Amino acid sequence: MPRLLHLDSSADLETSVSRELTRLFVDTWRGLGPGHAVVERDLHRSPLPHLPDAGLHYAPQLRTDSERPDPAAEGLQAELIGELTGADAVVIGAPMYNSSMPSTLKAWIDFVHVVGTTVPVDGSGKPLAGKPVTIVSTRGNNYAPGTASASGDFVVPPLRQVLGDSLGMSVSVVTVDLTLANRLPPLAPFAAQAAESLAAARVAVRDLAATLGS
Numbered sequence: 001m002p003r004l005l006h007l008d009s010s011a012d013l014e015t016s017v018s019r020e021l022t023r024l025f026v027d028t029w030r031g032l033g034p035g036h037a038v039v040e041r042d043l044h045r046s047p048l049p050h051l052p053d054a055g056l057h058y059a060p061q062l063r064t065d066s067e068r069p070d071p072a073a074e075g076l077q078a079e080l081i082g083e084l085t086g087a088d089a090v091v092i093g094a095p096m097y098n099s100s101m102p103s104t105l106k107a108w109i110d111f112v113h114v115v116g117t118t119v120p121v122d123g124s125g126k127p128l129a130g131k132p133v134t135i136v137s138t139r140g141n142n143y144a145p146g147t148a149s150a151s152g153d154f155v156v157p158p159l160r161q162v163l164g165d166s167l168g169m170s171v172s173v174v175t176v177d178l179t180l181a182n183r184l185p186p187l188a189p190f191a192a193q194a195a196e197s198l199a200a201a202r203v204a205v206r207d208l209a210a211t212l213g214s
Contacts, residue, residue: 007041026040032210139175
């Protein structure tokens with residue numbers, strides 16, 4: 001039974017574009033057949049704590065004698081890693097907040113990026129290698145390659161680094177630019193471009209869900 005892990009992190013529960021697109025991904029996934037299951041984790045509605053102990057960055061056998069994380073925190077970490085390793089595919093809503101990702105999403109990354117567990121150090125391979133993850137990143141301005149603001153995207157590059165380079169996952173990215181074109185007067189002239197970006201993202205999300213779920 002194909003299983004999708006669905007993560008949202010937007011603080012906007014009503015008009016969020018990233019939530020709209022991850023929901024479209026989920027609906028397309030479920031539409032592929034009754035056996036296509038989804039595990040939902042809303043990082044805004046049910047935020048994770050900040051990593052409470054530096055020892056959680058490491059597998060137990062790599063911790064120092066002074067690193068003794070609370071068992072409850074270890075249990076939460078095991079639950080989150082279990083959701084990730086147990087999924088056949090992952091979709092993550094990652095809106096841009098002040099040039100970076102929401103802190104709720106960063107907290108999730110800090111829990112699942114574990115040296116010696118999800119990031120092996122003994123050459124035994126990566127347990128998450130090749131697992132597909134789709135990042136849906138929405139941005140108020142235009143951060144597309146070649147634009148003046150392109151270097152200000154600190155959402156997608158770090159996620160590529162952690163999920164792709166470090167964890168070994170197969171990363172796909174869907175971006176929507178100019179989501180504030182209908183809200184901020186200086187961006188109003190780009191409303192048509194914003195609509196085109198959203199329309200293209202909807203197509204990309206449907207295609208990815210259908211391909212990864214088949």
